[in-house]
Amino acid sequence: MKEVKTVWHWWTGWEIEKFENWLEEMEWGGWNLSKVDYILRFKFAKGKSRKMRYCVDHQNNVENNYFELFKEDGWVLVDENIAPWYIWRKSYEYERPDIYTDTKSLIERNNRQIRNVFIGVFISLFLLYLVFIGNFDSTKLISALLILSLAFYGYLIAQYYRYSKKLKQNEIKC
Amino acid sequence: MDTKKLQNKYLPLTEAAYYVLISLNEPRHGYGIMQHVEKLTNGRIKIGAGTMYGNLSRMEKEGLITPVAEEDRKKIYELSEKGKIVLKLELERLKELLEHGKNEMRS
Structure with a gap:
């Protein structure tokens, strides 16, 4: 085994x-x-x-x-x-291979991730809007969870932007 | 599209983009371009698969290259008319750079 x-x-x-x-x-x-x-x-x-x-x-x-x-x-x-x-x-044996050989493509990969987080932000905002116009019994809890999710997305976006900045500072050109 | 707009939008090309475009003066698929560029530059430039895929997808969307066929799940591309114009403008730009450099260094 x-x-x-x-x-x-x-x-x-x-x-x-x-x-x-x-x-x-x-x-x-x-x-x-x-x-x-x-x-x-x-x-x-x-x-x-x-x-x-x-x-x-x-x-x-x-x-x-x-x-x-x-x-x-x-x-x-x-x-x-x-x-x-x-x-x-x-x-590999000697030269370590890579799928991305320039900074531009790495930043593009990062931007694709940021875009997905923004989709989450819009979904949360939309749900929050629904909660506010509707009169659900558990409104407070749902709103709190949604606002918490927005804070989490904010954290993710900040981290991704920091990463993009770091990539730009150590720019590699193919 | 007029010249000025194309220059502002696409120039200068990155080295990877430049080599992808000149390679597509004849129909090639992604891996074919990678091999061609490596041979052409004596191994100085090796374009990674992710960088290649990103460049091809972007250039197809921008209309600089067009897919001409698909064989065994490989997409074969060629320069479009717009791509040819952009490449011509880039070559003129590079020629100017080279001439200026040579002239200045001579004196």
Whole structure:
């Protein structure tokens, strides 16, 4: 029987490199990633120590040619069920491969995430509006939860903008 | 669209965008472009798959390139008329840059 372990690991869209490095270190230590559930639960199987680059992508709508392009470049998709997130990996020996080779594309990836948070903001505002025009019994609780969600989205957006700023400061051009 | 508008909107091109556009003077798919650019620049420029996909999607949306066929889930693109104009303007800009540099450094 292969030794397996399940790990819950918290990661965020504005510290993707840290998350990628964590997966790479696990592989280096002989823990090969086999499955990802609920975005945060990782199943590893004990195997060989591998030098494996992990790259995490965020895409809202992808076409078939997206997968084909990455495959042709030697990337393997770890799991398909955590869209809009895509975890790609590729083994390497010397030069560490990357899916994004310029800052502009990294900022675009960040902007796609920010856009999704804004959708959440609009949904919350819309629900809040419904609560105010309706006369629900639990109005106070619902409003409080919605306002709390808005504060959370605000936090996310602030973090994403900070990340974009950081990316611009260490600009890489292809 | 007039020249001024195109220049303001698209120029200067990023290095990746520039090489994608010149590669699409003949029909190619994403990975084909990556290989072509690497060969052309002797390995100096390697465009990552994510950067390539982003550039192709954006340029298709902007109408600089057009998909001409789809083979085995690969999309094959070519320069559009608008793309050709933008590339021509960029080449003129680069030529001017180069001439100015050469002239100034000579004296």
